[in-house]
Amino acid sequence: MENMNNFKFIDLFSGMGGIRLGFESIGGRCVYSSEWDKSAQLTYEANFGEVPDGDITKVEPSSIPDHDILLGGFPCQAFSICGDRKGFSDTRGTLFFNIEEILKVKRPYAFLLENVKSLKSHDGGRTFEIIIEHLEALGYHTHHEVLNTLNYGLPHKRERAFIVGFRDDLEFKFPNPMLKRKSLSDILENDEAVESKYWVSDKIQKNRIKKVKGVPPFPSMWHENKSGNISALEFSCALRAGASYNYLLVNGVRRPTARELLRLQGFPEDFKIVVPYTQLRKQAGNSVSVPVIKEIAKAMKEAIEHKKKRAVYKQPFLVGLERGARV
Numbered sequence: 228m229e230n231m232n233n234f235k236f237i238d239l240f241s242g243m244g245g246i247r248l249g250f251e252s253i254g255g256r257c258v259y260s261s262e263w264d265k266s267a268q269l270t271y272e273a274n275f276g277e278v279p280d281g282d283i284t285k286v287e288p289s290s291i292p293d294h295d296i297l298l299g300g301f302p303c304q305a306f307s308i309c310g311d312r313k314g315f316s317d318t319r320g321t322l323f324f325n326i327e328e329i330l331k332v333k334r335p336y337a338f339l340l341e342n343v344k345s346l347k348s349h350d351g352g353r354t355f356e357i358i359i360e361h362l363e364a365l366g367y368h369t370h371h372e373v374l375n376t377l378n379y380g381l382p383h384k385r386e387r388a389f390i391v392g393f394r395d396d397l398e399f400k401f402p403n404p405m406l407k408r409k410s411l412s413d414i415l416e417n418d419e420a421v422e423s424k425y426w427v428s429d430k431i432q433k434n435r436i437k438k439v440k441g442v443p444p445f446p447s448m449w450h451e452n453k454s455g456n457i458s459a460l461e462f463s464c465a466l467r468a469g470a471s472y473n474y475l476l477v478n479g480v481r482r483p484t485a486r487e488l489l490r491l492q493g494f495p496e497d498f499k500i501v502v503p504y505t506q507l508r509k510q511a512g513n514s515v516s517v518p519v520i521k522e523i524a525k526a527m528k529e530a531i532e533h534k535k536k537r538a539v540y541k542q543p544f545l546v547g548l549e550r551g552a553r554v
Contacts, residue, residue, distance in 0.1 A: 228295050228336040231528050237261075237291060237335075239299035239326065241279050243270050243510045245492065246298045246341070249520025253528050258292040266506040267513075273501040283325050288332035296527075297333070299326050300341040300515055327361050337393045337527060338362075341515055344373050344386040358390070367392035370399050374523075376493075376516040378404035382411050382462035383491045385516055391527060399530040402522035411446045411461060414490045415477060424504075426481045427473055435479040449479040463491050468512030485511075493517035 228234065237259040238247045247257055260279035262268055272278045280286055301322050330338060347355045355371075362369050369392045376385035379402070391399060435449055435457055443449070443459030450464040451457050451474050458464075463475060466488060477483055483491070485500050488511040500507055 228531060231531055234295040235293070236296040236298055237294045237329075238279070239283060239297065239329075240301050240322070241271060242267050242300065243494070243514050244275055245494070245515040245517050246300055246339070246520050247275065248494070248517050249515075249524045250296065250298060252521050253524045255296065255524075258294055261286065264510075266502050267510050269502055270499075270507070270510055273499040283322070288329045291329060291333060293333065295336050297326070297330060297335045297338040299338070301326060323358060323361075327365070330362070330365050330367070334394075336395075337391070337531070338367070339520075339523060339527070340390040340392075342388050342390075344388050346388045347371070347373065355388075362390070362392055366394060368394075368396045370401070372401040374401065374519055376519055377408065377462060379516065379518045379522055380405050380408045381491060381493055381516060381518060382409055382414060383466070383516065384460075384462055385465040387515070387519070389523060391523065393530070395534060397530040397534050400526060402526050405522075411448065411463075414487055415446055416484060416487060418481070421481060421484060425484055427476060431473060431476075432480050435476060439479065443479065446478055448483075449476045450474065466491060466508075466512045466514075468509045470512070493519075 232254045234255050235258045236247075236250050236255045238244065238257050239261050241247060241260045241262040242264075244260075247260070251257070257275070260271065260275075260277065261281070261283045262271060262279040263282045268278055326338075326340065346358075349355065359369055359371070369390055371388065371390045373386055373388050376383045376387075389401070391401075393399065435451075438451075438455065438457040439449060439459050440457065441459070444461050447459040447461055448463040449457055449459045451471075457479075459479065463483075467474070472482060475483060477487075485504055485507045486496075488508060489498055489500070490496075492511055492514050493516050494514075502510070
């Protein structure tokens, strides 16, 4: 990889383009994208000016443009604690092997893969072991970590597993937590400006007040878990694509707006919303948190550039040895 100021990447299982935003922020150029969901394609096209390719299983790896870094938030339902956790017995789980085939054929210098936290513990850790074994068998040196969005500038508790790989054995470190983060006050709109369609019924509000634990802070996100327990927190629990409409309520009275959902994931204010709320909610629930990706991208860039600097530094020494010079 010659130039981190003008590197090329591909964006697989691209969703809304959150991973793309992170790597564009450090100078990368996307040369290929893939996303099968039609509604997500509309959002992607509106914001990036291109329609992603469809089903990656029908794409010949050799037809994908050459690239330096492969990016992929491959489908997580097969490993999620909210799903059936079938792993590689689930067709969606086997989509990892499409990534593996692309890495094998195109040989990019590096990759970043993202999935749910429970990927690492699925099937007693064996699923994750298989993934790492396959990646390392291709000659990649891997690094993996679970990062929480809450530690990277946003009031959003969202833990995700990340796998980074390089063809060289680089000194890579995942980014340290940030010292500061936004508050919900920075995210939420004034209630007076929020459309009536986001407000829940009096019955639901009373039910939440009856069940909520402790004295709720203000502002707060009220979260209802699978057991029906209500917690009012100074941050949002993880956005989920398939959760009930009312599992997260702002101050116990209304659903988060489309723009608020995007803010909780760190998307810029000028990010275009072109799909109905139902679809945007699904896409935000499936998305990565942009600030987390930006920090990982910076760390990858630093590791690669550090390798270049070490190579340049060693060159005079090596040349001297070749000429028989004393050292």
